[in-house]
Amino acid sequence: AQTVTQSQPEMSVQEAETVTLSCTYDTSESNYYLFWYKQPPSRQMILVIRQEAYKQQNATENRFSVNFQKAAKSFSLKISDSQLGDTAMYFCAFILGGSQGNLIFGKGTKLSVKP
């Protein structure tokens, strides 16, 4: 069975600084996708960034980037130049390739950006 672990229940960062959120996962499969979702107090789950397991290059989306270490089964999210609007719950999620259901989520990290 696949599992996703987020070991940091809460984190805080000063505005304009950089923060890294950790995620590890466990699977015996080789074809899968990884995601970071953001869930602000409004509850809407928003996709931040995705990574295909077959790609060695780390994904980047503006201020958000990942450090994907496939052998270590690690998938961390780096947020640069943190903004107040980044305050939210962040969830790491996994899905097997070819599977349209069954996103597996971690328990989340609550990120607070302080002015």
Place this chain on the structure above:
Amino acid sequence: DAGVTQSPTHLIKTRGQQVTLRCSPKSGHDTVSWYQQALGQGPQFIFQYYEEEERQRGNFPDRFSGHQFPNYSSELNVNALLLGDSALYLCASSLPRSMTNEQFFGPGTRLTVL
């Protein structure tokens, strides 16, 4: 282009009652998945519907059932409600052969069971 919509926003029920939650997928999507998110937890997969059939199911009892209509909208039904069913219920839609396996989420329905 409307995103995923869900109704109602909030719902309060008592133990033993039945509830129906509704979801309309993003335009062009025909696959709908439902998730339960308990307070302080990550979402847990309930089931997925495609072509009006339940295609995958997570570890949830038969009290949880669903339906998909020809217009791809979906309902989640929960019978004999328990206190532990109190949660945020999220609907997500996707394309059946998406290259990115991305799912788009609605704002959720907050269910409180008293």
